[in-house]
Amino acid sequence: MRRLLRSPKIVTGLCLTVAFLILAIVGPLVAPYNPNSSASTTIGIAQPPSAAHLLGTTQTQQDVLSQLLAGGRSTILVSLVAGVAATVLAVGFGVAAGYLGGWADDLLSMLANIFLVLPALPLLIVIFGLLGRSNNPNDLLIGFIIAVTGWAFGARQLRAETLTMRARDFIDSAKIIGERSWRIMVFEILPNLVPIVATSFLFTVIYGVGTFTALSFLGVINTSQWSWGTMLYWAQNAQAAQDVHIQWWWFLPPGLAVGLFGTGLALLNFGIDEYVNPRLRTAGITGRRARKAGLPRRPQHGLTPVLRSPEAA
Amino acid sequence: MRLILRRIALYVVTAVVAITINFFLPRLLPGNPALAVLGKAQSAESPQAVAALEVQYGVQTKTGEWGQYVQYWVHLLHGNLGTSLNAYPASVGSLIRAALPWTLGLVGTATVISFVLGTLIGVAAAWRRGSWLDNVLPVMTFFQAAPYFFVAILAVALFATKLGWFPASQGYDTATLNPGFTWAFIANVLDHAVLPALTIVLASAAGWILGMRNMMITTIDEDYVLLAQAEGLPRRKVIGYAARNALLPNVSGFSLAIGFIVSGALLTEIVFSYPGIGYLLFNSIGSDDYPVLQGIFLIITIAVLLANLLADFTYALLDPRTRQEA
Numbered sequence: 001m002r003r004l005l006r007s008p009k010i011v012t013g014l015c016l017t018v019a020f021l022i023l024a025i026v027g028p029l030v031a032p033y034n035p036n037s038s039a040s041t042t043i044g045i046a047q048p049p050s051a052a053h054l055l056g057t058t059q060t061q062q063d064v065l066s067q068l069l070a071g072g073r074s075t076i077l078v079s080l081v082a083g084v085a086a087t088v089l090a091v092g093f094g095v096a097a098g099y100l101g102g103w104a105d106d107l108l109s110m111l112a113n114i115f116l117v118l119p120a121l122p123l124l125i126v127i128f129g130l131l132g133r134s135n136n137p138n139d140l141l142i143g144f145i146i147a148v149t150g151w152a153f154g155a156r157q158l159r160a161e162t163l164t165m166r167a168r169d170f171i172d173s174a175k176i177i178g179e180r181s182w183r184i185m186v187f188e189i190l191p192n193l194v195p196i197v198a199t200s201f202l203f204t205v206i207y208g209v210g211t212f213t214a215l216s217f218l219g220v221i222n223t224s225q226w227s228w229g230t231m232l233y234w235a236q237n238a239q240a241a242q243d244v245h246i247q248w249w250w251f252l253p254p255g256l257a258v259g260l261f262g263t264g265l266a267l268l269n270f271g272i273d274e275y276v277n278p279r280l281r282t283a284g285i286t287g288r289r290a291r292k293a294g295l296p297r298r299p300q301h302g303l304t305p306v307l308r309s310p311e312a313a
Numbered sequence: 314m315r316l317i318l319r320r321i322a323l324y325v326v327t328a329v330v331a332i333t334i335n336f337f338l339p340r341l342l343p344g345n346p347a348l349a350v351l352g353k354a355q356s357a358e359s360p361q362a363v364a365a366l367e368v369q370y371g372v373q374t375k376t377g378e379w380g381q382y383v384q385y386w387v388h389l390l391h392g393n394l395g396t397s398l399n400a401y402p403a404s405v406g407s408l409i410r411a412a413l414p415w416t417l418g419l420v421g422t423a424t425v426i427s428f429v430l431g432t433l434i435g436v437a438a439a440w441r442r443g444s445w446l447d448n449v450l451p452v453m454t455f456f457q458a459a460p461y462f463f464v465a466i467l468a469v470a471l472f473a474t475k476l477g478w479f480p481a482s483q484g485y486d487t488a489t490l491n492p493g494f495t496w497a498f499i500a501n502v503l504d505h506a507v508l509p510a511l512t513i514v515l516a517s518a519a520g521w522i523l524g525m526r527n528m529m530i531t532t533i534d535e536d537y538v539l540l541a542q543a544e545g546l547p548r549r550k551v552i553g554y555a556a557r558n559a560l561l562p563n564v565s566g567f568s569l570a571i572g573f574i575v576s577g578a579l580l581t582e583i584v585f586s587y588p589g590i591g592y593l594l595f596n597s598i599g600s601d602d603y604p605v606l607q608g609i610f611l612i613i614t615i616a617v618l619l620a621n622l623l624a625d626f627t628y629a630l631l632d633p634r635t636r637q638e639a
Contacts, residue, residue, distance in 0.1 A: 255463035262458025
């Protein structure tokens with residue numbers, strides 16, 4: 001655990017992720033204004049940041065900061081729901097396919113492969129389009145629907161890993177003792193898959209943020225409910241980037257928020273990858289430190305440069 | 314060859330699944346969207362159009378569900394995707410045909426550039442592990458995590474509005490030029506394509522860079538690379554050997570990425586009002602033009618499946634092991 005926390009990628013990723021989770025919880029409570037209310041009905045242009053509106057206003061004089069704070073909750077909630085649901089599906093399909101083998105594997109793998117090549121976003125657009133903006137699906141339902149299109153990649157990875165595990169001795173011994181299949185899958189195999197389940201969860205949360213934001217940006221999900229995607233939808237509608245006076249305060253915050261939240265999760269993901277496969281690590285071995293430690297500048301083949309940091313020794 | 318045949322079987326099944334989903338979705342979802350469509354159509358369109366829609370969405374017809382399903386297939390196989398609600402009497406097929414070349418040109422070029430550039434940078438980043446290139450990785454991660462359309466908005470704000478280097482919207486100058494094989498038109502199209510293409514490259518290259526870097530790092534430690542270097546081969550050759558072998562997973566990763574890239578490109582088009590499939594999609598969402606939405610879903614699925622097949626052929630060409638199996 002302490003080794004995990006020494007990786008700068010894990011630490012940065014964790015900080016970003018936790019900051020956004022806090023924002024999701026308290027954001028709507030600390031928003032200075034109602035995100036829907038207009039400060040003035042007479043002004044028709046977006047106002048730059050000022051003391052009254054720290055991130056400026058939209059074209060209809062709504063407070064951008066309040067929208068950002070209010071929109072974070074649904075964006076993050078939907079992506080977390082999508083991540084959890086997709087991971088449950090991925091574990092179920094992946095481990096079952098890998099362990100059971102035979103026709104069950106063929107069938108489940110076929111299903112996963114279909115969902116893998118089926119373009120998700122156009123499918124979701126059709127689903128949400130037909131559901132209708134008037135039906136107003138709630139955040140949970142949106143998360144579940146996104147999850148249905150996002151589990152296949154994790155399932156394929158988990159299946160491959162389960163396959164290598166099936167032939168190991170401890171599984172054989174569990175079989176000989178007479179453990180049931182589901183017990184072997186849940187209590188023998190699954191604990192060994194934790195790093196892969198974790199990366200697959202993080203991956204689907206990133207997928208969830210991106211997809212939900214894209215769907216809101218397209219206006220296919222209720223455009224009056226605040227999320228970072230709907231903020232970008234309205235900014236694009238008002239041509240905030242095309243205007244002679246670029247209204248950066250309008251489109252920059254929600255876009256940066258999505259990007260930074262995704263970056264935080266991705267960094268965590270890379271950190272876990274490097275933890276599992278130390279070769280991928282760059283941590284600490286920057287050019288200057290390598291030179292100081294007397295490592296050759298040109299890479300040596302067959303060797304993975306490892307530096308013992310003074311703190312670690 | 315067996316591998317290719319298996320993949321083709323998968324793609325055929327996927328296409329059938331997509332078509333089946335497309336048929337049953339409007340019939341299964343709550344709130345009966347088909348009736349809503351017809352309600353909208355009845356006030357605006359001719360009786361023939363309404364009748365055609367009734368057939369497509371299975372309202373007021375004596376044919377059973379199965380019969381309708383068969384009928385839907387017959388229509389599809391004749392290339393009939395239905396009629397647009399909004400651009401009546403234009404057929405969905407004609408709308409998509411007009412938009413498709415723009416998207417294919419843009420996405421195709423941008424994807425090739427991104428793949429080649431990303432792979433090369435990935436090789437360099439692996440070879441010079443610990444150099445400044447490693448510091449670029451977090452920045453690339455941000456571009457990968459940020460939505461394509463946000464990168465597009467940034468590109469418009471910076472390069473079009475602020476600096477005025479490139480046009481901010483449309484596929485060509487519609488006010489002054491007519492489409493044709495003239496030098497002026499082609500130059501204008503290219504000028505308009507630079508920013509959208511740059512956006513797609515910027516947003517998608519990170520995946521290739523990271524994939525190639527990680528694979529390359531593992532490959533560099535292989536014995537044959539060590540041998541190549543011990544033999545005193547020039548560095549350029551050694552890198553070439555390693556890179557060629559590290560490339561394979563990236564090519565097979567292509568099939569995963571293509572769906573994301575196409576989706577991202579559709580969103581990019583919207584920001585640039587680029588006259589491709591994405592912009593058509595956006596307009597159809599705004600006007601609840603369900604037949605067009607569903608037609609686009611099918612066309613994109615088919616296109617993605619074909620791109621996958623192409624990647625599979627490339628893979629078989631690069632990796633002799635897949636050919637020997639048969």
